Amino acid sequence: MLAMSPMALIASKETASTKDTPPDLNGIWQAVSSAHWNIERHIGAHPPLSILGALGATPPGMGIVEGNNIPYQAWAETKRKEHFKKRLELDPTIKCYMPGIPRATYMPFPFQIVQTPKHIFVGYQFAGASRTIYMDRPNMQAPVDTWMGLSKGRWEDGSLTVEVINQVANTWFDRSGNFHSDALKVTERFIPQGPNHLLYEATITDENVFTKPWTIRLPLYRRIEKDFQLLDFRCIEFAEELMYEHLGQDPEKENK
Amino acid sequence: MIGALRSIVMLNMVGAWLLLTPPTIAEDIPKTSWGVPDLQGVWTNATATPLERPDEYANTEVLSEAQRSQLGEAVLEKYGKGGREAWFDLGLKALSNGQTSLIIHPKNGKIPWKTDIKKTTSLSGKSYFPWETTAPGAPFRSYRDLDTGERCITDGVGIYPQHPYNNNFQIFQTELYIVIMQEMYHEYRIIPLDGRPHLDPPVGQWLGDARGYWEGDTLIIESQGYLDTKGWHWAVPWRAAKSTLKLTERLTRTDEFTIDYSFTMEDSSRFSEPWTARIPLTNDHAERGVTSGDLYEFACHEGNYSIPNMLSMPPESHLN
Numbered sequence: 403m404l405a406m407s408p409m410a411l412i413a414s415k416e417t418a419s420t421k422d423t424p425p426d427l428n429g430i431w432q433a434v435s436s437a438h439w440n441i442e443r444h445i446g447a448h449p450p451l452s453i454l455g456a457l458g459a460t461p462p463g464m465g466i467v468e469g470n471n472i473p474y475q476a477w478a479e480t481k482r483k484e485h486f487k488k489r490l491e492l493d494p495t496i497k498c499y500m501p502g503i504p505r506a507t508y509m510p511f512p513f514q515i516v517q518t519p520k521h522i523f524v525g526y527q528f529a530g531a532s533r534t535i536y537m538d539r540p541n542m543q544a545p546v547d548t549w550m551g552l553s554k555g556r557w558e559d560g561s562l563t564v565e566v567i568n569q570v571a572n573t574w575f576d577r578s579g580n581f582h583s584d585a586l587k588v589t590e591r592f593i594p595q596g597p598n599h600l601l602y603e604a605t606i607t608d609e610n611v612f613t614k615p616w617t618i619r620l621p622l623y624r625r626i627e628k629d630f631q632l633l634d635f636r637c638i639e640f641a642e643e644l645m646y647e648h649l650g651q652d653p654e655k656e657n658k
Numbered sequence: 659m660i661g662a663l664r665s666i667v668m669l670n671m672v673g674a675w676l677l678l679t680p681p682t683i684a685e686d687i688p689k690t691s692w693g694v695p696d697l698q699g700v701w702t703n704a705t706a707t708p709l710e711r712p713d714e715y716a717n718t719e720v721l722s723e724a725q726r727s728q729l730g731e732a733v734l735e736k737y738g739k740g741g742r743e744a745w746f747d748l749g750l751k752a753l754s755n756g757q758t759s760l761i762i763h764p765k766n767g768k769i770p771w772k773t774d775i776k777k778t779t780s781l782s783g784k785s786y787f788p789w790e791t792t793a794p795g796a797p798f799r800s801y802r803d804l805d806t807g808e809r810c811i812t813d814g815v816g817i818y819p820q821h822p823y824n825n826n827f828q829i830f831q832t833e834l835y836i837v838i839m840q841e842m843y844h845e846y847r848i849i850p851l852d853g854r855p856h857l858d859p860p861v862g863q864w865l866g867d868a869r870g871y872w873e874g875d876t877l878i879i880e881s882q883g884y885l886d887t888k889g890w891h892w893a894v895p896w897r898a899a900k901s902t903l904k905l906t907e908r909l910t911r912t913d914e915f916t917i918d919y920s921f922t923m924e925d926s927s928r929f930s931e932p933w934t935a936r937i938p939l940t941n942d943h944a945e946r947g948v949t950s951g952d953l954y955e956f957a958c959h960e961g962n963y964s965i966p967n968m969l970s971m972p973p974e975s976h977l978n
């Protein structure tokens with residue numbers, strides 16, 4: 403059990419709800435964590451490419467998984483280890499693919515919440531990904547699975563609860579190969595803790611991969627710098643050489 | 659039906675001069691709880707009206723209903739055959755206000771390219787689209803020869819109906835921000851309305867550094883600080899991001915169904931004068947002949963098979 407408990411937290415007036423109004427989650431938020439490397443507790447480790455030296459080494463992390471261990475089915479644990487060995491090849495975010503939920507939340511990039519009564523728009527700096535949380539359409543269905551899924555939200559006990567379904571199986575939870583299937587269901591809670599903090603919880607349910615539901619939990623911090631704004635990190639242009647350089651016939655290259 | 663009624667009203671009102679005058683605003687337009695026009699909703703700008711005025715309409719500023727129908731038929735003929743109609747969502751209806759071109763300034767309805775610039779933006783090579791004859795960058799020897807759209811990055815600036823599909827936009831609005839979410843390439847802009855200055859020095863952005871403010875009932879968005887993309891190929895050259903560009907967009911909710919949208923391109927490095935296009939957005943998708951509904955994720959890069967496929971072909975096959 404992690405030390406952070408939502409029961410001990412008190413929402414401030416700036417983000418807190420009242421009887422008649424939901425909390426105000428508008429703002430630019432970011433996780434401060436090494437969870438994007440590995441959501442389980444982990445020690446510092448060598449870089450996957452020695453050329454990167456200490457800059458590419460994995461920083462240690464306390465982990466964000468309640469109880470620390472992800473309850474994989476046996477075959478899935480084996481697959482996760484295979485993913486880890488081939489992570490440079492297989493991690494979808496290396497190719498700048500959209501990270502999915504919950505990974506988008508704790509990527510080392512800011513994201514912005516724009517909250518209206520009917521929709522909560524969330525724009526993520528990484529890959530220019532985004533999602534719309536529908537607040538008034540509990541019966542909405544997705545015609546197809548998508549990388550960022552279908553998000554349906556509701557206000558509950560002064561917090562935002564979001565059910566995320568219809569995500570493709572292609573996304574991972576982190577850079578260490580933790581994964582899911584297309585049966586993934588994520589139940590998120592954004593819990594105001596004060597003017598500049600949210601507690602983020604997400605319960606992961608996927609009976610194809612895990613033996614039981616499990617929960618991650620971490621704080622999110624407001625980017626309080628004056629006039630802070632998201633900047634482009636479309637990142638496709640940074641992944642193209644990796645993905646496409648071996649294709650085609652570039653005469654300039656051939657002549658070198 | 660609704661569109662037809664509005665057409666009649668517009669045609670009664672419209673004259674050549676009115677295309678350049680401020681839009682008429684209905685008294686009962688939706689307003690936000692804080693009192694400004696409500697721009698929220700899912701909008702389309704799909705249309706059969708061309709950006710530039712066709713030569714045959716050189717002396718015409720307002721089209722008749724029959725002429726508008728001809729424009730729709732031309733789009734269908736050009737894009738809507740050969741199986742493509744199954745996945746295209748074509749704007750088959752010309753703007754009901756009868757604009758001869760989306761460009762309303764200069765008066766001839768043409769992009770005022772500087773002569774020398776126009777030469778350098780002429781295209782060469784065979785297009786990968788069967789309905790076009792040329793493409794930038796061909797022959798394709800590397801992914802770098804493909805345009806930014808084929809690379810799933812962006813097709814450039816402005817709310818512009820370039821594509822034969824995905825011409826859909828959703829707007830979210832608070833007192834401090836407006837979000838313009840575009841279905842194509844899942845591009846979004848989160849535009850501050852709080853009076854803050856542009857980034858100085860700028861950080862080059864694909865869609866610029868945007869700031870918005872209300873002028874009466876019109877939201878004005880001014881963008882500058884674009885990424886300089888010299889050496890990149892663009893499917894539509896005028897939409898290329900350039901650090902010299904200043905873009906001014908105007909959004910006015912004129913009735914329950916319509917946002918009167920226009921943009922002005924100002925870039926003395928490419929254009930001999932600023933030019934303006936007017937492209938009303940509608941939430942009545944049937945009025946433009948396209949499908950309605952929610953925006954869905956367009957995971958272009960994640961499913962980009964066209965780059966490997968095109969680069970697997972001999973470069974010579976890309977040329978005429």
